[in-house]
Every structure is written in C-alpha cells, then in structure tokens.
Amino acid sequence: MTELMTIGELSAATGVPDSTIRFWERRDLIxxxxxxxxxxxxxxDDVQRVAVLRLxxxxxxxxxxxxxxxxxxxxxPFEWRRLVTDKLADVQRRLTELxxxxxxxxxxxxxxxxxxxxxxxxxxxxxxxxTSPWYDEEPSEDDVQQFDQAVDPVPGR
Amino acid sequence: MTELMTIGELSAATGVPDSTIRFWERRDLIxxxxxxxxxxxxxxDDVQRVAVLRLxxxxxxxxxxxxxxxxxxxxxPFEWRRLVTDKLADVQRRLTELxxxxxxxxxxxxxxxxxxxxxxxxxxxxxxxxTSPWYDEEPSEDDVQQFDQAVDPVPGR
DNA sequence: CTGGGGCCTGAACCATGGTTCAAGTCAATG
DNA sequence: CATTGACTTGAACCATGGTTCAGGCCCCAG
Numbered sequence: 295m296t297e298l299m300t301i302g303e304l305s306a307a308t309g310v311p312d313s314t315i316r317f318w319e320r321r322d323l324i325x326x327x328x329x330x331x332x333x334x335x336x337x338x339d340d341v342q343r344v345a346v347l348r349l350x351x352x353x354x355x356x357x358x359x360x361x362x363x364x365x366x367x368x369x370x371p372f373e374w375r376r377l378v379t380d381k382l383a384d385v386q387r388r389l390t391e392l393x394x395x396x397x398x399x400x401x402x403x404x405x406x407x408x409x410x411x412x413x414x415x416x417x418x419x420x421x422x423x424x425t426s427p428w429y430d431e432e433p434s435e436d437d438v439q440q441f442d443q444a445v446d447p448v449p450g451r
Numbered sequence: 452m453t454e455l456m457t458i459g460e461l462s463a464a465t466g467v468p469d470s471t472i473r474f475w476e477r478r479d480l481i482x483x484x485x486x487x488x489x490x491x492x493x494x495x496d497d498v499q500r501v502a503v504l505r506l507x508x509x510x511x512x513x514x515x516x517x518x519x520x521x522x523x524x525x526x527x528p529f530e531w532r533r534l535v536t537d538k539l540a541d542v543q544r545r546l547t548e549l550x551x552x553x554x555x556x557x558x559x560x561x562x563x564x565x566x567x568x569x570x571x572x573x574x575x576x577x578x579x580x581x582t583s584p585w586y587d588e589e590p591s592e593d594d595v596q597q598f599d600q601a602v603d604p605v606p607g608r
Numbered sequence: 609c610t611g612g613g614g615c616c617t618g619a620a621c622c623a624t625g626g627t628t629c630a631a632g633t634c635a636a637t638g
Numbered sequence: 639c640a641t642t643g644a645c646t647t648g649a650a651c652c653a654t655g656g657t658t659c660a661g662g663c664c665c666c667a668g
Binding site for chain 4: 470471
Binding site for chain 2: 614615616617
C-alpha cells in the first residue's frame with residue numbers, strides 16, 4: 295500500500311507529460327506526496343488530482359484561476375462561488391458559440407458547395423448569428439460572386 | 452455608395468480593436484479595400500469578413516489555419532475539406548468536454564456542499580468522465596474527508 | 609490654412625502554458 | 639558494485655495572439 299509512483303508513472307497514467315507536471319508543481323497546482331532520494335513520489339490519488347486539473351482547464355479556468363480556487367476553497371468560499379458562477383456563464387456562452395460553429399462546419403461539408411466560403415448560407419449565418427435557416431440548393435452565380443467578394447476579394451480590387 | 456470606412460469605424464462596427472485588425476492584416480487575413488492618403492479604407496463587406504474570422508476562431512481554427520483555409524480555398528479543395536473535417540471532429544470533442552464541464556460547475560453551485568471540491572459527486576464524475584449520476588444529498592464525513600485528501604491533501608501529509 | 613484627433617509604422621513588450629536543454633544525481637537491475 | 643535509464647534543476651526557448659509605444663503624417667472641421 296506504500297506503492298508510490300514516480301513522475302514517469304504518473305505521466306503514463308494520466309497522459310500528461312512529466313515536464314507539464316513539473317511545471318504545474320512550480321505553480322503550486324500538483325504537489326508530490328514526498329521525495330525519495332530527491333525524486334518525486336506520487337500516490338494514486340494524484341492521478342485524480344491531475345484529472346481534476348485537466349477538467350478545470352477544459353472548463354476554461356486558467357492555471358492562475360485554478361490556483362486561486364485551491365487557495366480560496368477554505369478561506370474565501372464567497373469569492374470561490376463568484377469565480378465558479380462567472381465561469382459557468384462563460385462556459386454557457388462558449389457552448390452556444392461552439393454549437394453554432396459546429397453547425398457552420400457541418401453544413402459546409404454537406405451543402406451543395408465544394409467550398410464553404412462559396413456558400414451563401416454561411417454568409418447569412420454570419421449576418422444573423424446562426425439563427426437563419428440554411429439553404430442547401432445550388433447557389434446562383436450572383437450568390438457566389440457576391441459572397442466571394444464578401445469573404446475574399448479579388449486581389450487588386 | 453463609395454462610402455468607405457476608416458479602421459476606427461470598422462473597429463467600432465465589429466468590436467474588434469484596431470490594433471487587432473492591423474495585426475490580422477500583417478497575417479494576410481483582413482486586407483483593406485484601398486488606402487486613402489496612406490490610411491486604410493474598408494467596405495461594409497469587411498464587417499462580414501471580420502465576423503467570419505471571429506467565427507472561425509470560435510470554431511477553434513488558429514490564425515495560421517484560417518490563413519491556410521483562405522489560400523487553399525481555390526487551389527486545394529481536398530486539403531481544405533480535410534482541414535474542416537478534422538476541425539469538426541475537434542469541435543464535437545470540445546462540445547462534449549465543455550458540456551461535461553458545465554454540468555460539473557452547475558452541480559457545484561447547487562449540491563448541498565458549500566464548496567465543489569468537497570463534493571463526492573464531483574470526484575465520481577472525474578473518475579468516470581461524467582457518466583455517473585450526481586447525488587445531491589449531504590455527503591457523509593467520510594466522503595468529505597476522502598475527497599479532501601484526493602483533491603488537496605493536508606500540507607505535510 | 610491651421611489645429612488636432614485619428615491614423616501610420618516598426619519594434620518592443622506582454623500573458624499563457626508549456627517544452628527543451630545541459631549538466632548532474634540517483635535508483636534499481638544484472 | 640557498476641552501469642544505465644530515469645530522474646533532478648534552473649534557465650532558456652517556444653508558439654499564439656495580441657497590445658503598447660514612440661515618433662511621425664495626414665484628413666477634415668472650423
């Protein structure tokens with residue numbers, strides 16, 4: 295039960311490079327359980343800690359914010375709640391944005407057009423923030439030319 | 452109809468700082484219509500171009516990729532499609548991840564626990580990637596202590 | 609036709625999140 | 639008990655996406 299992991303093993307277990315784990319340690323984010331002859335030794339719990347850190351990154355927390363969260367956990371619960379609330383709003387916003395972007399990309403690969411930038415539906419979506427319906431018909435020459443000019447003008451215009 | 456915008460007006464219309472627009476120009480991403488006495492003049496279409504650029508960023512394209520997309524639009528349609536397909540998969544992955552993160556944050560503000568890091572549901576979610584059900588009851592002392600140790604060990608353990 | 613606010617350029621600077629390197633130490637295997 | 643591969647450190651370096659600054663020029667309102 296006193297089986298401690300080396301940094302290489304923690305790295306292998308989490309997929310996080312050892313250089314990154316050391317970098318996080320300098321930022322006081324992941325601290326090794328102990329040292330053995332100068333070498334870091336980790337408990338299996340540290341695998342959890344690394345996973346939590348990556349999740350927080352995925353949620354959009356910067357390393358500085360993650361550090362603050364750790365420090366405020368006991369000391370400043372109200373500040374902590376504000377931090378999380380703000381981040382939640384941020385995550386919601388990015389979800390909407392990403393969802394929109396996904397629709398754009400998805401459509402780009404399915405609509406009649408060889409190239410997304412030729413597609414008038416894309417242009418319309420840009421104008422109204424993605425709330426307008428796509429149209430999947432072939433674009434008129436007018437549409438194409440109009441959009442070509444809007445997106446990437448002919449050199450020397 | 453020959454009403455051209457200055458960079459300040461384009462900036463105001465799009466919410467993108469003028470310094471950023473100049474930076475993008477150096478990267479060949481947004482090129483002004485023309486110059487008037489050395490000053491950049493933009494058409495209303497450039498508002499569209501800026502919006503497209505921001506959307507592409509939201510989709511996770513780097514500036515280098517956006518530049519590549521522009522260049523390959525006519526020349527390398529197959530490469531272009533691969534780029535977009537890859538990015539779409541990436542967007543899907545990030546959507547799932549963000550959605551998971553949102554659930555974690557949301558739960559953190561609602562569950563009985565003052566602090567998300569005390570919540571055993573959070574720990575479970577970390578373990579299984581968010582597929583396990585939350586539990587909203589008060590945690591047992593055991594749960595709390597167990598999770599405290601997993602997330603942020605007592606100094607000097 | 610003059611003043612001033614906006615625009616110009618190039619270069620330096622910034623934050624974030626790491627990675628790489630050199631030179632040295634140490635732990636575990638044969 | 640020698641080897642060797644993994645580990646150590648601090649410092650330098652990197653990419654991305656900008657921002658800021660100094661010094662100068664130009665457009666336009668009055």
